[in-house]
Amino acid sequence: MNLPTRSLFLKILLWFWATILLTAFSIIVTLILQPGGVSSQWHDPLIDTAKYAGATIVQEYEHHGAQGASDYLLERARTTHLQACLLHLDGTSILGNGCERFGRIAHSATMKGKPEFNFEHGLATVAVTVQGARDDKYIYVTESPVGPRAAVATNMAAVAIRCLVALFVPGLICYLLTRYLTAPILRLREASQQLAAGNLSTRADKRMSLRRDELGLLVNDFNVMAERLEGLVNGQRQLIYDISHELRSPLTRLNVALDIGRGRKGNDQAFDQMQQDLERMNQMIERLLTLARLDAVAASVPFESLNLTDLVANIVHSAGFELHERSDRITMNSREVFFVRGNMELLQSAIENVIRNAIRYNNSEEPVQIVLERMESSVRITVRDHGLGVPSEYLQRIFEPFHRVADDRDRQTGGTGLGLAITERAIRMHGGEVHAVNAPPHGLAVHILLPLQT
Amino acid sequence: MKQDRVLIIDDDMELCRLLSERLQPEGFAIETIQDGQIGLKRAALGQHDLVILDLMLPGMSGLDVLRNLRSHSSAPVLILTARGDDVDRILGLEIGADDYLPKPFNPRELVARIRAILRRVSRDTGNSSIVIVDSVRLEPSALKVWVDETEVSVTSLEFSLLEAFMRNAGQVMTREDLTEQVLGRKLGPFDRVIDVHVSNLRKKLGRFSSEELIKAVRGTGYLFVARSGSR
Numbered sequence: 256m257n258l259p260t261r262s263l264f265l266k267i268l269l270w271f272w273a274t275i276l277l278t279a280f281s282i283i284v285t286l287i288l289q290p291g292g293v294s295s296q297w298h299d300p301l302i303d304t305a306k307y308a309g310a311t312i313v314q315e316y317e318h319h320g321a322q323g324a325s326d327y328l329l330e331r332a333r334t335t336h337l338q339a340c341l342l343h344l345d346g347t348s349i350l351g352n353g354c355e356r357f358g359r360i361a362h363s364a365t366m367k368g369k370p371e372f373n374f375e376h377g378l379a380t381v382a383v384t385v386q387g388a389r390d391d392k393y394i395y396v397t398e399s400p401v402g403p404r405a406a407v408a409t410n411m412a413a414v415a416i417r418c419l420v421a422l423f424v425p426g427l428i429c430y431l432l433t434r435y436l437t438a439p440i441l442r443l444r445e446a447s448q449q450l451a452a453g454n455l456s457t458r459a460d461k462r463m464s465l466r467r468d469e470l471g472l473l474v475n476d477f478n479v480m481a482e483r484l485e486g487l488v489n490g491q492r493q494l495i496y497d498i499s500h501e502l503r504s505p506l507t508r509l510n511v512a513l514d515i516g517r518g519r520k521g522n523d524q525a526f527d528q529m530q531q532d533l534e535r536m537n538q539m540i541e542r543l544l545t546l547a548r549l550d551a552v553a554a555s556v557p558f559e560s561l562n563l564t565d566l567v568a569n570i571v572h573s574a575g576f577e578l579h580e581r582s583d584r585i586t587m588n589s590r591e592v593f594f595v596r597g598n599m600e601l602l603q604s605a606i607e608n609v610i611r612n613a614i615r616y617n618n619s620e621e622p623v624q625i626v627l628e629r630m631e632s633s634v635r636i637t638v639r640d641h642g643l644g645v646p647s648e649y650l651q652r653i654f655e656p657f658h659r660v661a662d663d664r665d666r667q668t669g670g671t672g673l674g675l676a677i678t679e680r681a682i683r684m685h686g687g688e689v690h691a692v693n694a695p696p697h698g699l700a701v702h703i704l705l706p707l708q709t
Numbered sequence: 710m711k712q713d714r715v716l717i718i719d720d721d722m723e724l725c726r727l728l729s730e731r732l733q734p735e736g737f738a739i740e741t742i743q744d745g746q747i748g749l750k751r752a753a754l755g756q757h758d759l760v761i762l763d764l765m766l767p768g769m770s771g772l773d774v775l776r777n778l779r780s781h782s783s784a785p786v787l788i789l790t791a792r793g794d795d796v797d798r799i800l801g802l803e804i805g806a807d808d809y810l811p812k813p814f815n816p817r818e819l820v821a822r823i824r825a826i827l828r829r830v831s832r833d834t835g836n837s838s839i840v841i842v843d844s845v846r847l848e849p850s851a852l853k854v855w856v857d858e859t860e861v862s863v864t865s866l867e868f869s870l871l872e873a874f875m876r877n878a879g880q881v882m883t884r885e886d887l888t889e890q891v892l893g894r895k896l897g898p899f900d901r902v903i904d905v906h907v908s909n910l911r912k913k914l915g916r917f918s919s920e921e922l923i924k925a926v927r928g929t930g931y932l933f934v935a936r937s938g939s940r
Contacts, residue, residue, distance in 0.1 A: 500791070503791065503812055503813055504721050504724065506813040507721070507724055507812050507813035507814065508721070508723055508724050508727055509813075510813050510814065510815055510816060511724065511727040511728060511731050511816045512727055514731060514815070514816040514817065515727065515730060515731050515816075518731075518734070533813070534815075536813075537813050540813075541811065544791060565927060568927075573900070600796070600799070
């Protein structure tokens with residue numbers, strides 16, 4: 256997938272993911288910060304455990320004094336991360352560190368005379384009264400492994416795994432959802448690019464239009480639009496083709512009739528003018544038909560491996576032939592033999608049109624220069640004349656049908672206004688490109704780039 | 710003087726009338742037919758010296774008529790093709806047309822092409838000495854070609870082309886020379902008719918001969934390879 260830098264895909268994915276993670280995080284935080292009781296199902300086991308531990312501590316305290324019992328408590332705190340304290344009934348502490356914070360719970364346990372629970376900061380605390388050997392009563396307060404903080408405090412590896420799972424499961428779900436939403440958009444974009452590039456038979460994937468959501472509707476509409484566009488453009492092309500085709504029969508008859516007329520009435524300037532215009536119309540129709548066919552059958556033209564250097568040499572040879580005694584006015588230079596994949600007839604007429612054009616406008620003593628050179632994986636054919644060149648604002652438009660830079664001059668020299676349009680389409684069909692630049696000091700250089708055969 | 714009989718197969722009736730009017734004073738006996746099927750039957754009778762065939766016929770297409778005609782006749786055929794339709798033109802030449810003329814055409818050009826083809830045909834039958842180069846034997850009187858005692862069927866134009874090659878075996882023939890000798894006209898700019906004919910001939914000979922008899926000489930033309938010299 257070719258994603259734009261600020262892609263919708265990333266935006267949706269990150270926002271969804273962040274939302275899920277933030278929600279989860281805030282739930283955990285509220286659980287930890289929210290004070291509350293310990294659910295009753297835990298009471299009995301917690302009391303039992305606390306009583307047992309408390310009894311052990313008291314026994315230790317009464318038999319071996321404060322030092323031994325304190326060591327025991329510290330050892331317990333170190334291994335379990337659970338704080339515990341032993342207090343007198345009046346709340347003064349006997350054993351343990353930081354017992355002040357247990358003062359309140361110890362007090363209420365003494366008042367009520369039964370075990371007391373507290374749930375704070377994600378951890379449960381339980382206070383129980385413990386009966387000593389000499390009728391003394393003590394309060395034993397201990398934290399218990401109940402609540403989310405207990406998990407944090409006990410096993411770091413397990414916590415890490417849980418965090419990773421919590422991170423990536425929503426991540427995966429978000430990824431799939433986002434893909435489901437954005438992949439059709441990207442594919443639709445591809446189709447519209449194809450359409451814009453002139454590939455009018457392109458349609459968005461049929462499977463996408465089976466979706467019954469908004470995207471499915473959009474894909475459907477896109478395809479309807481493409482269909483209509485193709486119909487319109489093809490209709491227009493067919494019209495041009497049909498008109499040119501139909502014009503041929505009367506033109507042929509006109510040619511013959513004119514010749515018969517000439518035979519009967521002898522030569523006349525009017526006949527010459529008619530002859531010349533007929534020739535021009537003949538040529539225009541030929542080019543129009545070529546153009547129409549290029550647009551219509553682009554996909555079905557057979558390609559073969561071609562020696563481009565030979566092909567250009569042949570064209571140059573023929574063009575030199577056309578120039579008769581002025582054949583020194585065209586030169587060709589190629590350092591290697593280049594092979595391309597293409598259709599010979601089309602490439603020939605494409606390159607021929609450019610060369611003919613160059614010859615037509617080369618009103619200088621310098622010859623028309625043709626150079627073939629390697630440009631990375633392409634071959635560049637440069638056709639340079641030494642004529643007047645083309646105003647820079649028209650440089651791209653000379654490849655449009657019937658575009659004329661200088662009307663009168665062009666018509667005098669017999670141009671049809673279609674040659675370069677044919678070139679442009681034929682070269683594009685071969686995956687190449689053509690553009691024109693003004694070459695200093697004066698003259699036009701047309702560059703044809705064609706991909707080399709691999 | 711015997712008139713050359715020319716058959717025109719074209720669906721445009723008015724054009725046929727104009728062409729008859731234009732061509733008869735040139736000394737041709739013109740017969741025109743507007744339908745491909747009927748035209749094919751007439752042409753197959755072998756009563757004509759030349760067939761002018763429009764490739765854009767309705768019904769049975771011109772290419773089909775030509776293909777059918779070639780299966781039992783080697784009569785010269787001039788095809789009329791659509792301007793700009795290179796594919797049809799090349800196909801027509803490959804199937805065995807002698808030459809082509811894009812429509813609309815200048816009638817003088819048509820007359821020149823007709824005369825060129827007829828000139829070649831009458832010359833073919835004139836020279837009767839048998840030519841043998843290596844494994845290839847040419848019998849001008851019967852218009853037959855043999856490679857290693859196997860008869861190769863060629864059109865009359867291919868026969869003339871091969872004869873030109875074999876009479877100049879071992880020498881490079883330029884495309885200009887070949888066009889003038891075989892097609893009877895000057896090589897035009899961007900004219901590839903002779904190359905299509907050479908390619909057809911190479912294909913036909915290649916079926917019977919393991920070695921390449923006609924070689925392309927880059928930028929110039931073609932060469933008939935002679936190992937033992939000609940007789």
